[in-house]
Amino acid sequence: MLQTSPRVALFVTCLVDLHRPTVGFAAIRLLEEAGCQVEVPRAQTCCGQPAYNSGDRATARDLARGILDAFGGYDYIVVPSGSCGGMLRHHIPTLFDDDPNLRARAEALADRTHELVSFLTDILGLERVAAKFSGSVTYHDSCSGLRELGIKAQPRRLLAAAGAEIREMADPEVCCGFGGTFCVKYPEISTRMVSDKADDIAATGAETLLAGDLGCLLNMAGRLKRQGSAVKARHIAEVLAGMTGAVPPIGEAG
Amino acid sequence: MLATSPAFKENAVHALAEPGLQKALARTKPHFHAKRASAVAALPEFEQLRDIGRNIKNHTLAHLDFYLETWEENVKRAGGQVHWCATAEDARAAVLAICQKAGARTVTKGKSMISEEIALNEHLERHDITPVETDLGEYILQIRNESPSHIIAPAFHLNREDWEESFRRAHTDLPADRVFHERRDIMTEARTKLRERFLAADVGITGANFLIAETGSSVIVTNEGNGDLTQTLPRVHIVLASIEKLVPTIEDTISLLRLLARSATGQDFSVYTTFSTGVRRADDLDGPAEYHVVLLDNGRSAMLGSPFQEMLRCIRCAACMNHCPVYSVVGGHAYGWVYPGPMGAVLTPTLIGIDQAGNLPNASTFCGKCESVCPMKIPLPKMMRHWREREFERHLSPQAVRTNLALWGFVARRPGLYRLVTRIGAAALGWLGRRRGRLSRLPLAAGWTKGRDLPTPEGETFFVRYARAQRRGRGAA
Numbered sequence: 001m002l003q004t005s006p007r008v009a010l011f012v013t014c015l016v017d018l019h020r021p022t023v024g025f026a027a028i029r030l031l032e033e034a035g036c037q038v039e040v041p042r043a044q045t046c047c048g049q050p051a052y053n054s055g056d057r058a059t060a061r062d063l064a065r066g067i068l069d070a071f072g073g074y075d076y077i078v079v080p081s082g083s084c085g086g087m088l089r090h091h092i093p094t095l096f097d098d099d100p101n102l103r104a105r106a107e108a109l110a111d112r113t114h115e116l117v118s119f120l121t122d123i124l125g126l127e128r129v130a131a132k133f134s135g136s137v138t139y140h141d142s143c144s145g146l147r148e149l150g151i152k153a154q155p156r157r158l159l160a161a162a163g164a165e166i167r168e169m170a171d172p173e174v175c176c177g178f179g180g181t182f183c184v185k186y187p188e189i190s191t192r193m194v195s196d197k198a199d200d201i202a203a204t205g206a207e208t209l210l211a212g213d214l215g216c217l218l219n220m221a222g223r224l225k226r227q228g229s230a231v232k233a234r235h236i237a238e239v240l241a242g243m244t245g246a247v248p249p250i251g252e253a254g
Numbered sequence: 255m256l257a258t259s260p261a262f263k264e265n266a267v268h269a270l271a272e273p274g275l276q277k278a279l280a281r282t283k284p285h286f287h288a289k290r291a292s293a294v295a296a297l298p299e300f301e302q303l304r305d306i307g308r309n310i311k312n313h314t315l316a317h318l319d320f321y322l323e324t325w326e327e328n329v330k331r332a333g334g335q336v337h338w339c340a341t342a343e344d345a346r347a348a349v350l351a352i353c354q355k356a357g358a359r360t361v362t363k364g365k366s367m368i369s370e371e372i373a374l375n376e377h378l379e380r381h382d383i384t385p386v387e388t389d390l391g392e393y394i395l396q397i398r399n400e401s402p403s404h405i406i407a408p409a410f411h412l413n414r415e416d417w418e419e420s421f422r423r424a425h426t427d428l429p430a431d432r433v434f435h436e437r438r439d440i441m442t443e444a445r446t447k448l449r450e451r452f453l454a455a456d457v458g459i460t461g462a463n464f465l466i467a468e469t470g471s472s473v474i475v476t477n478e479g480n481g482d483l484t485q486t487l488p489r490v491h492i493v494l495a496s497i498e499k500l501v502p503t504i505e506d507t508i509s510l511l512r513l514l515a516r517s518a519t520g521q522d523f524s525v526y527t528t529f530s531t532g533v534r535r536a537d538d539l540d541g542p543a544e545y546h547v548v549l550l551d552n553g554r555s556a557m558l559g560s561p562f563q564e565m566l567r568c569i570r571c572a573a574c575m576n577h578c579p580v581y582s583v584v585g586g587h588a589y590g591w592v593y594p595g596p597m598g599a600v601l602t603p604t605l606i607g608i609d610q611a612g613n614l615p616n617a618s619t620f621c622g623k624c625e626s627v628c629p630m631k632i633p634l635p636k637m638m639r640h641w642r643e644r645e646f647e648r649h650l651s652p653q654a655v656r657t658n659l660a661l662w663g664f665v666a667r668r669p670g671l672y673r674l675v676t677r678i679g680a681a682a683l684g685w686l687g688r689r690r691g692r693l694s695r696l697p698l699a700a701g702w703t704k705g706r707d708l709p710t711p712e713g714e715t716f717f718v719r720y721a722r723a724q725r726r727g728r729g730a731a
Contacts, residue, residue: 020711022712024716025719025723044669045666045667046666053639054655054659055644055646056646059663059666059667062663066667147622175619175623177619179620181655183701184699184701186580187701188267188270189266189270189584189617191704192270193580221692221707222702222707222709225706226705226706250691252690252692253687254691
C-alpha cells in the first residue's frame with residue numbers, strides 16, 4: 001500500500017464507455033484497492049485514434065486539446081487499454097510539433113499516462129491483487145500494449161498470482177486483425193486474421209480468453225462466437241478486480 | 255509493370271481464396287520467422303547492431319551528395335563508369351545503350367528489384383535482346399511470365415508442383431521419368447540449363463546490396479552463386495542500383511551485412527558475398543572488360559528531407575513482409591506493384607503516386623511488428639500514417655469514410671453531445687442484443703458481421719452508471 005494516495009484520473013476509453021462499463025468499474029476498484037484516489041474527468045470522449053489513423057490530423061489534434069484540458073493536474077492518468085494508452089503516451093505529443101507550449105503539455109501528460117496493468121505493476125509495484133481466479137486462461141498480447149508500452153509479463157504475473165492457469169497460444173503476439181477501422185475497411189483480411197487467432201486460442205484448451213484491449217476482445221469474441229466456441233472472452237481487469245460475476249463474458253447474454 | 259494496387263482489395267480477396275497460394279504462404283512462419291528468431295538470439299549484440307546500422311545509414315543520407323561523388327570518383331579510378339538516371343525511363347535507356355554498344359544478343363541477370371522497378375526485361379525484349387534470369391526464383395518466374403511476389407524470395411508464392419509443371423512445359427527435352435521430389439532436383443535442372451546461358455551471355459546485369467564510397471565497389475549477396483557467374487563471365491558487367499545503396503566504408507558494409515542475412519533468411523551470412531570493383535586488372539584471373547553502374551533516382555532524392563527520408567535506410571531484407579500478418583495471408587502479388595508488404599506500403603506511393611497506391615498504407619492494422627523486426631529501425635507504421643494524412647489532405651480517401659469521420663469528429667469534440675449520442679447508441683445496441691449478447695447481422699455493419707458476430711454493449715454507458723454511483727455516494731455501480 002502506498003504511503004500517500006496518488007490522485008489518478010481514469011481515461012475510460014470510448015469502447016469501455018459505450019460497450020463494457022464494467023471494465024471501467026473494475027479499473028476503479030483495482031486502483032482504489034492499490035491505494036489510489038480515483039477521479040473520472042467528465043469532459044472525455046475518445047483518444048482520437050479513429051481520426052489520427054485515418055489521416056485526419058486536425059480532428060485528432062482537436063480531441064487531443066480536449067484531453068490536455070480535461071486531464072491536467074493529476075498525478076497519473078490510467079487507461080484500461082494499451083492502444084489508447086499508446087496514443088496518449090507516444091502519439092498525442094507529435095500532434096503538437098508546431099506548438100512548443102502544447103507539445104510540452106502533451107509530453108507532461110504522456111509521462112504521467114499508463115496502461116492499467118502496467119501502472120499497477122511497473123509503477124505501484126503490485127505483486128498480486130485481492131481477487132482469486134481459478135480457471136484456465138489464455139492471454140492475447142494486444143499490439144500497442146506489447147510493442148508500444150512493453151506489456152508482456154505483467155498481466156501474466158498478476159494472473160498467475162491470482163491462481164489462474166495460463167495456457168499460452170502458439171503465437172500470442174500476432175495481431176488479431178482488429179486494427180480499428182482496418183476491420184471494416186478490409187473485412188476479408190481481418191476475418192482471416194481473427195480466424196487464425198481463434199484457432200490458436202481454441203488449440204490452448206483454455207476456458208477464458210483475456211486481453212487488455214476491448215477492441216481486440218470484441219473482434220476475437222465475435223469470431224469465437226460465430227464459430228460456436230465456448231471460450232469466454234473478458235477484459236483482464238474484470239478478472240483481476242474479481243468482477244466476473246458482474247457481467248457475462250463478451251458476446252454472451254446474462 | 256502496370257500497377258494493380260488500386261485493386262488491392264479485390265486482389266486480396268482473390269488471394270485469400272487461392273489454395274495454392276495459401277499453401278505456399280503457410281511456409282512463411284517456419285521458413286522465415288523461426289530462422290530469424292534463432293539467428294537473432296544467437297547474436298547478443300544484435301540490438302546494438304540495429305542502432306549502428308541505423309546510424310550508418312542516417313549519416314550517409316545526411317551527406318549523400320558527398321558520398322555519391324566520392325563513390326563515382328572511385329568507380330572511375332577503377333575503370334568503371336556511372337550512368338546517372340533520374341527516371342526509370344533514363345535507366346532503361348542507359349542499359350539498352352550499353353547492351354547495344356556491346357552488340358549483345360543475350361544478357362544474363364542476377365536478382366535485382368531495380369530491374370523490376372524499371373521494367374527492364376520487357377524493354378530489352380522489345381529491342382531484340384534476350385534477358386535471362388539466373389536467380390532460381392526469378393528464372394522460374396520468367397518461364398511463367400510472372401512477377402516476383404517477394405523481394406528476396408521472388409517465387410515464394412509457388413509450390414514444388416508449380417516448379418515441376420513449369421519445367422516440363424519450358425524444357426521440352428526433359429525425360430518423362432525425371433523426378434522433382436526435392437529442391438536439389440529443381441536446382442540441378444536449372445543449373446544445367448543456365449550453364450549454357452551463362453557462357454553465351456554478352457552482358458551480365460546484377461543488382462547491388464551496397465555501393466561503397468571509399469572504394470567504388472558494389473556488393474551483392476546471393477545463396478546460389480548465380481550472381482558471380484553473371485558478373486564475371488560476360489565481357490560487360492552492368493550494376494543496377496538506386497542512390498540509397500551508398501555506404502561510406504567497407505567497415506560500414508560489414509556492419510550492415512551482419513544485419514542483412516540474419517534479418518532476411520536467418521543465416522549468419524549469405525553463402526556468397528561478392529565485392530566488385532571496376533574492370534578486370536592485368537593480374538586478375540577474371541572480371542569484366544567494362545563495368546557500368548546504372549544509378550537510379552526515380553523519386554528517391556525527393557524523399558530526402560521529407561517525412562519519408564527514413565525509408566531510404568531500407569536494405570531490402572524483407573523482414574517486414576516476412577513478419578507482416580497481412581502480407582502473410584494475402585501474399586505479395588495482391589499489393590499490385592513491385593514492392594509488397596510494409597516496405598512496399600511506404601515506398602510504392604512514392605514511386606507510382608498515392609492516388610494509385612492509396613490502399614497499401616491503409617491495409618495495415620498498425621500492429622507494429624514490421625518496425626520491431628526492421629534491422630534499420632525504420633518507423634514503417636508512422637510513415638504509412640503519413641501517407642494516410644496525404645491521402646486525406648488531397649481528398650483521395652473514400653467519401654463515405656470522410657463523411658463518417660466528420661460526423662464522428664463533430665460529436666467527439668463535444669463531450670455533452672457525445673454523452674447523449676453514446677447513451678442512445680449503447681441502449682439501442684444493448685436492446686437489440688439483449689437475448690444473446692451479440693448480433694449476427696446489423697445494417698451498415700456487414701463488414702464486421704460477415705465473418706464474426708458483433709458483441710453488443712451492456713446497455714448503459716459507463717458515464718451513466720458512474721454518475722448514478724456518484725449520486726449514491728460511491729460504491730455500488
